[in-house]
Amino acid sequence: MHILATEGLTKRFPTVTAVDQLTVTVGPGVTGLVGANGAGKSTLIKILLGLLPPSGGTARVLDLDVTSQGAGIRRLVGYMPEHECLPPDVSATELVVHLAQMSGLPRTAARERAADVLRHVGLAEERYRPIGGYSTGMKQRVKLAQALVHDPKVVFLDEPTNGLDPRGRDEMLALVRRIGTEFGISVVVTSHLLGELERICDHVVVIDAGRLLRSSAIGEFTQSTQTVTVEVDEGMEALAARLSETGHTVSPQGRLLVVQVRGPETYDAVRDAAADLDLCLIRLEQGRHRIEDVFREEVAHV
Known part of the structure; x- marks a missing residue:
């Protein structure tokens, strides 16, 4: 009903x-x-x-x-x-x-x-x-x-x-x-x-x-997006460089690094790069849409 x-x-x-x-x-x-x-x-x-x-x-x-x-x-x-x-x-x-x-x-x-x-x-x-x-x-x-x-x-x-x-x-x-x-x-x-x-x-x-x-x-x-947000204690620039070398698209956003997800191998690449560089991985989180983002997109098309 x-x-x-x-x-x-x-x-x-x-x-x-x-x-x-x-x-x-x-x-x-x-x-x-x-x-x-x-x-x-x-x-x-x-x-x-x-x-x-x-x-x-x-x-x-x-x-x-x-x-x-x-x-x-x-x-x-x-x-x-x-x-x-x-x-x-x-x-x-x-x-x-x-x-x-x-x-x-x-x-x-x-x-x-x-x-x-x-x-x-x-x-x-x-x-x-x-x-x-x-x-x-x-x-x-x-x-x-x-x-x-x-x-x-x-x-x-x-x-x-x-x-x-x-x-x-x-x-x-x-x-x-x-x-x-x-x-x-x-x-x-x-x-x-x-x-x-x-x-x-x-x-x-x-x-x-x-x-x-x-x-x-x-x-x-709030569906999942094809990005993963990465936060490390130190060494974000080195991590970004290493992921770029493996063909991933990365973009820094303040203390965070947003990585385009190509498939399950992206998560492995982030883990392996952090381990190889001896970085402290604080957060690894799949990106999600927010209502604000969708609202802006809808208004833009009206």
Whole structure:
């Protein structure tokens, strides 16, 4: 079953086309929606939630039509918005309980569920304090908690690491991954920081100016390349010279040496050269594409 599917989906505003003939399907798991700021990610999510009518095409979430069954979609889907939206004068517990009740949970069940999700996102000790005194990271966790409180089948997380320091980003990404792996809730997470999604997603959808550039499993983005990266303690120049003598194409990159792989014999050649030159081999690693590389390649061809 598809979590969502669009066909020719388009959204035009008076001065810009935010989503342009988008046709894509997304299955269960953790899916990254990648694009630069202004690429149409937030607009797409609002359409999928039934909050913004499309100008053309169709879209379905959990097999419900976004134009006629928006309320049904929102009962089954959690949404963490990008923008600042939390009331400063209430506690996290009050807010999350209130939103759980709005989603249809009885008050007792809402309080129990709110306590569970706030503990899950790391706010067990702070949940009774007014949100206005929270740090940016704590506010992001409250937004995540309210998206989970009604036990949705899918959550849409719009730039969940915005404004966070490196440690906060790592912790938020770990939470997002746990949602998909331990709790069985499918996740659609947007980000313009491509490296983040590479760490947590099963599938990535790349859009630019509202158009689909690529939709692939993460393994297809980060497939092996025909290079091997070599790092030695000292003697990189000598190693490069020796490998060149054996007919290999080598290129220095800072403290690293990138060697074109001709076949299994390349690894043997690196090992033998390092041994003959009495070098300390620190790293021998097959090169891999990164999402950033693929994104640049796709944009260059548009």
